[in-house]
Amino acid sequence: MNEITLYGPIGQAVQEVSPYVECDPIGVYVAALSMWSAAIGQKVTVSSRGNSRPALVWSALVGGTGKGKGTALRAAQHIVRPAIGRFLEVNTTSGITSGASLVNYLAEQAEATEETEAGRDVRALVIEEEWSEVLRRVKRDPSFTAKLRSAWDGAPIRNTTKEGAQAVEDPALVLHTHITPSDWTKYVGDTEAAGGSYNRIMPFSLRSVPMLDDDNTTLPEVDGWDLADAYAWATARNRAISLADDARQLWHTIRRYARIISETLPETQAVYVERTAEQTIRVAACLAASEQSETITRARLSAAFSLVRHSVRCAVGITGGAEAAKPARRVPTLAEKVRARIEMHGGRARSSDLLPFVGASAEQVKALPGIRVTLDRSGLGRPATVYTLTDDEPGHSPLGRPETRRDDTPATVVRIDAYRPARTAPATPAPLPGTGPSTNPFRALI
Template structure:
């Protein structure tokens, strides 16, 4: 049973060649691209060439996937399968690495990969079953996987075979880990170039080292990612290092809606019958070593494209241009794979043109992704001084320069930039650590301190609104104070200020000065010793018991207070009342 399109019927003769040219254009809304319009580069018919193009167009009535996404997945899987058998002159690989960028569900990334695997199933089912890996997230694990694949093949009937294809359908999960590995990016780039990669591991004996060496890595790669995850995990630093100009990302979107299969019915893509052309091409490639070359017309066109890409990159910002630095070689590789699928070793101009359209679409896709990333960062960017303050708080208020540098993201800001920013922060002090016992530059510490407040002007004392009894006492004290020769002509305000200053000079507030002392609490009567004696051990215990007994049994003497002392106490209470009024201010 054929799958019916919701928007029309396929041509029964051969739908790949008779459908409307606009039927398969990608429905992507461009957003201020600097390197062209995604929609303008999104006509798949311009990219289709040879058996791969025909298979993609033939499968379109049976899948909702974007044809450019199916094409990208086919290029990655087929090139990984012929890797090592088909090469550029000098042995350089022709492998093509691709990434599908699209929103969940709307992008149909998994649907595109499913369609590509179904198309290649007659030719590559054994290869994909035995040479496929995922979840590689470090440089050592990448080399180990290549080395193990080669070692396992030594005992097989076909002989040494180190081909490996890594398919990451959740690429952002791996990027989160690979970004933390210092060796992954370098080994990843070297594998694309087909150069030797080496990993040194611990041997079985103490102090022994084993070396895993892959002289001719044959690595294929295909991945899926969401545009939002691209903005989060594809860093400018890695782009400038060249990690992402080896990959051809393409924006993808659902091409159409197909009716859902009925119960017991297969998915539409399984109703499509792939041709045997790609199986024949795979067998042709493995029969003997094939070296791809350019025809004279193709070489002339390729040289024109090289000059064009170089001129365009020179006008772009460095970060954006770093994604496109290998655009010319990408055109060469895509054209070689398209030609090899046609079982020819001489690349024609038509294959170069088809490859150029695909690479240009990838350039437009990357530009849109980078612009999206830049706009997201502009909206959520946090100033460096705020980041320094936050991390110092997290680190307990103090951190060395190296710790702060790593916390802020090594490479995101330079150590000099961090120190320069911290010097201008009033709540951060930089301390040079001395006497570390090491030679060379002294380490520095960044310490979070409280901001120094500007000194406040002394406040004028306020005359309290005393109650009548307190006011009378206050006036009496003021009269006595003003009657002294040194205080002649001074006001009540001066008297109050003098009272506060006198209290502060003694190190206590007026309120504390005027607080009357509590009489000592009466001691509790000693508990009479019981008839049962407690046995004590040691001389110290006996002495303590004797002192307690004598203290409790000795009668206390009652001493009567003289009349003069009582008069002084009454005068002190009167002064205390006045001081309390002053303290209330």
């Protein structure tokens, strides 16, 4: 169960393409699954425990620059384009940074396709290759994350504009993003994840792969007939996919796994485990649809769980690794803050320059070792309290310049004037008649 199973027509295509790309095959597989789920999301639903919801798979490829996030996306598009190429051209978008723009995009698309032969289309594939840029902006719109949650659940999303109300009752939105581990830690906060906004997105850390010998390698053609037939089958009418009898015991085990693991992890990591069972059954429904089946067998459920379990490990690694990488910041003591403040003022600080900045009273500072308190009576008015440092504190050396070694050998001074021609003073012009100092008695006043 620790190995990830690349299942079905999509998994087979990934295995054919992966020797020709410098990226983690899991990234290609995940991106292709997200695209596939977006293409069939309006017609295909998954049902369990009496609840029906769209089989939508949201994903994030997490890796540093050069890890192959974009390469994985292009390879995934190469795999699914023969089957759903028209969908990718029409229904792919990016740059949605507010809840209003999200609702507006889906509402306008539904309105534009209302009278077409295929009927109303509310599918959307949002691909954000620079997700950190979007996350910077969406923090200013609190409604964005709420609408994301509703869209993942397939619940209605609404918006009010000057022209009137907009509503999409059954959105089929899929989000596929790229982000670095540091930006994930910075922008995907614990509050948003705990609130359910971003723990609906499965993160996958991309692993390093060997370099290809030939840079001119092109991707091989993929036989997309099986997936094209499955796409026609999935979109012909509404399909409700459910568990087969042989998969129910494994489904029960997966639900228990999610509960046990989430109870043993810190809250900041447990939020990414809570939806393990739901993510697994959604991935399994997509795998079933890729084989034109309305049942989730044990093999399909097991393959889906291997992928989701890998995502859980990646999420724990991203959040836990970031926490461990940050060194604990030592809080300076009161004595250290006082000494630093006095040294900053040249070794002599008044009360107004010291006490408000260290957060202590005069009595607390006087009680510190190595601090001398005197009164300065040189000015007018009340004498000023002055704090200085003494050298009698053990283990403390006064702050000063580093000692430098001097050479006692006298330096040879070479005068530049010796190499220059002698300067001649300009001749002093003779005073004009009548301009001498005795001529004007008021010149001394100028």
